[in-house]
Amino acid sequence: MRTQRRRLSMTLQQLSAASGVSTGYLSQVERGNATPSLGTLNQIATALAVDLDHFVHSPRAVDSLTRGANRPRFSVAGSPVEYEQIGATFSGHELTSYVMNVPPGYESEVVNHIGEEIIYILEGEISQMVGEREYLMREGDSLHYLGDTPHCWSNKTDVPARILWVGRMEYDKSGQIGQSEAEQADVREMLPLRR
16 A cells, blocks of 8 residues: 555555555555455555555456355455455446454444445344444344444454445545545544454
8 A cells, every 4th residue: 555655655644645545544444454345445455546456366257257165255354353255246247245244342444435235144243333323233134324424343342243235335535535524533443443
């Protein structure tokens, strides 16, 4: 990330403005003290004018069928969350979908973006924050929300959890998400959210 940012002669402040991710959190990521989720990494990649694959090489499905036994799996370097790719990448697709395997004690960073998300708890228990509201979700529970409200999630239990995540995310560099919302998120993003 730092190499590409310097290649573009961007400061952390400029990258923050372009990506909607706080300067403090970007600094932690560059120093290896924080690991962004795929959504946040996508925001950063877009702001740095590279594809997400620049940071994460994820296997691509050759068609729309995936089998549980040999489904493509990957993780973001430094993150304990393992992703199973269940959606296919083909021309014109708009949805992205993963099964997320979440270890005990994991907490995501706070994000907001244009688009929407649906989460469905396959196993375990997840605490999902959307704005100021916390949803304690157990197996079989689902939640559908717009991404422009700051949100994060965590596994506060001592057992792993599995989440089916489906969404459509667009990150707008023009600042469509208000600066005041970004400033409010900055305080939470700078906290050590992962154990």
